[in-house]
Amino acid sequence: MSVGSVIKQRRIALNMKQEDVAETIGVTVQTYGKWENDKTEPKASQIAALSSLLNLPEKVICSGKYPENISDNPMQFMNKFGKLVHHVDDFSLVLTMYDFIEDEEGFYKALLKESELPKEHFEG
Template sequence: MSIGARIRAARKKEKLGQADLAAELGVSTPTISEWENNKKTPSPERRAAIAKALNAKESELFEKIEERYPPILIDPVDLSHHFGGMLGGILGLIDVVEEINGKLVIQLNDHFNGHIPEDVDISLKLLETMRKYIKGRTEAYRHDFDLLLKEGGLDDARRQIPNPKKNK
């Protein structure tokens, strides 16, 4: 959530209009609007007064997400192994489903003497279509990820990803 959105949410929580907040802070109503619409940012000198007027902590209103949640560092090689392994696992499961589906079709053919009822046949075809789609998408993701790694789309050293669980 942006700083402006946090100011607006805190103001509404306190059931204050923009004019009310402006009067309390000694600024114009358009200034409040500019803050809330992220056109301008309140000066550091004003932030404590804004927080006090809105019964909020200054850090809750004005700290950037990156400051509240320090980033964790992920090694691209580790990311590659984990993501690649996950995609490989999905493809392995799809192969198992394909094998089970093949055995099921054989058993159904035997059970119905080669004349599988239409509704069962439609269900089997739907399952097969879904399996092919999921396998195709997973293979495409794996291909795209491999290209990203080869073309240096990930930083050579480390990639920073915000960690929202840290400091809670």
């Protein structure tokens, strides 16, 4: 696969039009189309915007490999996770998350934000 095929597959999975993605990212439809057709590649800042919009880690987009088991429905994932989480010890849960999370720093920052704890308390 390629960067273009990953963003195209994800866009289609999310039932989005090229026009919608291009407008949100701030590029022309022609530019976005060139990305999907692997004629050009997005800049780093555009990868970050695509990551946010398409709900895919930047690392996944840049790898050019679309994950096989990615859920397009967060509620479906949360339902499955909710059924399992109470049957796994904390250490195993965190270790498994570490092994499978593509963007550890982004995950950590998101949790820190949700916790509303002072950032300085966790630096170092």
